[in-house]
Amino acid sequence: MSARATTRRRQLGATMRKLRARKGLTLEEAGRLVGVSKATVSRYETQEGPVKWLVVDALCRQYDATEAERTAVVALAKDAKQQGWWNSFADSIPESMNLLLTLEDEAVREDHFSCVYVPGLLQTRDYNTAVQRANEMRLAPQEIERLVDIRMKRQDILSRPKPPHLWAILDESVVRRVVGSRSVMKEQLSHLLLANESPDITLQILPFAKGAHTAALGSFVILGGAEASLDVVYVDLHVGSLFMERDEELDRYRLAFEYLRAQALDMAASSAVIDSVRKEL
DSSP states (O other), X not given: OOHHHHHHHHHHHHHHHHHHHHHTOOHHHHHHHHTOOHHHHHHHHTTOSOOOHHHHHHHHHHXXXXXXXXXXXXXXXXXXXXXXGGGGGGGGSOHHHHHHHHHHHHOSEEEEEESSSOOXXXXXXXXXXXXXXXXXXXXXXXXXXXXXXXXXXXXXXXXXXSOOEEEEEEEHHHHHSOOSOHHHHHHHHHHHHHHTTSTTEEEEEEOGGGOSOTTTTOOEEEEEOSSGXXXXXXXXXXXXXXXXXXXXXXXXXXXXXHHHHHHSOOHHHHHHHXXXXXXXX
């Protein structure tokens, strides 16, 4: 199975489990409603083997999924064998990034909180290169270039006719931390100012003056699907990646983001801070 199929199957399985649990059905009960075996329903939820989109569609209807949920899940089932643009890089990126790219490829919005680096979707090439070089695991120049290529290509989603809305809240330390060099950082800050003028991007700075805050322990991303029930939280733990999709986990991170959004400066004030820091370099 291709990397693309693997990640789509993981997302499909997780969503099907969530919808069935929400309806309160057992595997056997769900299978009986659409005329398939308990084993078939289980297989659809555990990423094993091919899926038939007609069965997925029938299950979604029995689960009382919304139209948007059903459409999104059926699309996953239909496209399970398709390969994304990152397939050619599959040998050099971890499975967690395959999953992130799959989720991001279909997200309608992304809510980011960053407390160390500028979010990857908003990084310049030189800034990202400096980040890769700072990795404690020393990488060969060609490997760094390959990783940077992937991250730059990832930004193409922001140029789509209907791009996801990107809402990024940056701790003030992110714009004050000089990554690479002063010139690299100055270019990065200029890029952020330009990004904050886009109708599809909202950028806020969480100032030092706010003190302790709800997400002081780390950065996170909420990848939003067509329906809230399809949302996934992504946390980069540096030693690995964590994806969370349970309702209680989603609620916790959504609430955290709401608090951060309320504490952060508005867009105009945020741009003023970025411009001030840029002028200091």
